[in-house]
Amino acid sequence: MEDNNFWVYSRYEDVNRILKDTVFVKENRNAMPPHANEAQQQGTTAESNPMMSMLDNWMLFRDPPTHTRLRGLVSHAFTPRAMEKLKQSIVSIAEQLAERMAEEEEPDLIASFAFPLPVIVIAELLGVPPEDRDLFKAWSNTFARVLDGVDHPPDFAEQSAKAAVEITDYFRTLIAQRKSSPREDMISELIAAKEQGDRLTEQELIATCVLLLVAGHETTVNMIGNTVLTLFNHPEQRMRLLERPDLIPSSIEEALRFESPVQMTSRLASADIELGGQKIRQGQVVQVMLGAANRDPAQFDQPDRFNIERAPNRHLAFASGAHFCLGAPLARLEGEIALTVLMNRFPKLRQADRPLKRTQSVLFRGLDRLYVRTQ
Template identity: 35%
Template sequence: MSADPRPPALARPLMDAAFLANPYPAYQALRETGPIHWSEEFFGGAWLLTRHADVELVLRDPRFSAQRTGAWVKDREDAPGELKGFQQLFARALLFLDAPDHPRIRKVLNAGFRPDVLQGLAPHIEQVVTELLDRVAHLESFDFIEAVARPLPVRVITLLMGIEQPQHQDFMAWSEDLASFIGEPRPSREQARRAQASLLGMSRYFDCLLALKRKTPGDDLVSRLAQAEARGEIQDGAELLAQCAMLLFAGHETTRHLLGSGLQALLSHPAQWHRLRREPELLPGAVRELLRFDSPVQYTGRRVATDLVLHGQQLRRGDLVLPLIGAASRDPARYLDPDTLDITRSQGSSLAFGSGPHVCMGAALTLMEAKMVFGQLLKRWPGLSLVDAAPRWSDKPAYRGLVMLPLRYQAIA
């Protein structure tokens, strides 16, 4: 890190209760104040970028490295080596790799997300959505997060990965421990320990599953990884296990938040909900607008790979930069009337799935799940409504998601 004096930190903390409930006014204030800001609130100090053009630049430019776990998963002096197992796995996940490792591993994983593979899964995903909604069809009200948004993504990713006897509750608990660590700008020691225990639990599970897939491979993602290992395209041990574990995590967290916050946004804008009912062909564009309006991932991170100047500020090698995706999605320089939810918006996709080399490879799967869920809800319960007008949001600023979403059904003409 640079020894140069930093510019003055933000005058007021960002992450208070008001920010967690609605971060967009704070993002607007940052954008209007200047293009780049230094904040001590994130990981001991980071540069914040809020404008769409800058966020996209950082996501695409190789001068900003995805390798950033070393200063994140660090041992305390009184407990040397305590998090060694965590760091060994965490640092090998695709999310935190640069070239040449990143394109090598991504090529292997991409085969599991081909359009023909996803189309083959589509009837099974639709069946899972139907099953989950059937379970609450007799109730006057229900919590959408617990009933659908939380279980569906883990059910889908286990189908994709070829997990035949899934431990759904374990998978969800493991994913949520990782999300608690990754989503927190200053993770506590206890959060790090829980995340390590869960990541190691995932790796033990996949170690056993990979042994089975090596003997009797199928046409699934874990089998593809085992075959790629045999061909020397991916390394055994930490590299292989890290991809399995982080696929399970990534396939769960972001989709769950899109389903919950997306439905909350639609029901909070009844004209948009009813237009979708009348014109279901608008649903694909509506899902992309929901991603822009309330991105499940609000920020990501990069390390400066080489000294550079950005908007007059000297960024030193090793500095942490946080592209605020949620802020970029409301940038008026990129989107007309950005604080308005408009399911007919035609200004292109947002950065909710990222951009550049690390663009989300599971984007098509996430969109498929959301379209199936919202499509069935519109057909089954067009009179669906919110029970609570003041939703309870997660306290993890990296992820924009709901803890609960109570719903009720009302008959309409």
């Protein structure tokens, strides 16, 4: 699709190279010649668009050195030591949610378990008060729709701008509270880092909190739902897992490969480059298909077979390179704990005779509803 300045790559080797090669960048200003940037900037008003202003400060859409700086400020929260400290808290949350599920005849696994688990975890990590968690559901859904990039109804621009303003105001208030009365949470730590001389602005601080909240649960919800449904659809693998609970970590990895929660991402070429026999020109968009790469027969033996004992399993569900998912250790831990708790509490868990509902998205692969029976 050279005529449209747009390329799509789906082979594992190509996708992995694009994700790791510094020629491919996230920011348009780093991909285009200076004169092209000047012309484009004259027609943009990111500052007057609250949503675009917010996204412009997400490390997800930035290149080094800004990306490196923002990532470095929060990376300590996802170290193995930090994950070990969180483990028991996540187990407790998952067990409480499972107990509530047991009280329902046919609970919706997504609404009752997969969605609240990562929301509660990331909210606790940030320091969001428990009574405010429900506020984030609508906000997060709006951000997810923005990231999806598909056509939206005419009023969506106004709706997304409103969500950006509301969540900005919320975190600005919370940040002010933590400045006067710090606690043991990530917001307090980020404020301390700023005050020790880092150049983190208030807008960057707010944007980072929002990114962690949205990214910290959107993909994990999909991962949990996809894993359970895939096990339902492969009963022989589910029986194997019940016999061998030590395979839970590799089951999560295989589910991430087989039903990747994030299906694609994109880069911009900052210089002319040849890849896969094609000439990509500076400034052209390169779409990489993570889900397709994870089913590449050149990389995975029998790629369309769900095999919880697959090894090695170097999938790209968390991408790779500089933008490898910062929260991958937390997502893996949540997935493993979720599956362990569900199997222990509901060994007879099965899909209810009710239609499931898939998320309508080209970016995310997940479920909006999955009714189950626990007995």
